[in-house]
Amino acid sequence: MAQHQLIVTILGTDRSGILSELASMVSDAQCNILDSRQAIYGKEFSLTMILEGSHQAITRAECLIPPLCQRLDLLSMMKRTSHHAKQNLAHLFDVEFSGDDTAGLIEAVTGFFAERSASISAFRQRTFTDSTSGKHTMRCKFVVNIPSAENYADIETSLMALFDELNVTGKVVDKYKRDEQDDSANW
Secondary structure, three states: OOOEEEEEEEEEEOOOOHHHHHHHHHHHOOOEEEEEEEEEEOOEEEEEEEEEEOHHHHHHHHHHHHHHHHHOOOEEEEEEEOOOOOOOOOOEEEEEEEEEOOOOHHHHHHHHHHHOOOEEEEEEEEEEEOOOOOOEEEEEEEEEEOOOOOOHHHHHHHHHHHHHHHOOEEEEEEOOOOOOOOOHHHO
16 A cells, blocks of 8 residues: 655644644554654744655544644644655764855855755854944854765865855864864854
């Protein structure tokens, strides 16, 4: 029997018991959770999960999720999909850069990764006014998964050349070889 898949995104105020109720509903629908990601933003949370099951099970989940979310005061969005494969995190890197906040800067860096079929799994950006120069400055951090077919050293060299061209400073750090003293996540 062919398995069907459903991407479910849920947003709402974080409180205890939500995940338990969602997991119970998924089980009642006779679906499996293939993968999920949760993030907390202040008092709000987002959850994205991929469910798998028979056509009837996915249809059941599509019918059970909206009333559960309404009862829990959550927003939900669903889309059928297929061929999900769990993300390979073997080539995960932190990429950081900072410089003057200029138009097209983020587009150039994200385009660099898109051309190499790399996925950006996390992204932070902060803009501020430099206290000494008065210029608008930007600092960005990405978590990037680079396909195994790509050569890390070549990507790092090309990315540093792009940073020079864009007149920003940056670095690339292998998340599995990270410097223990690095506190870059605390900005």
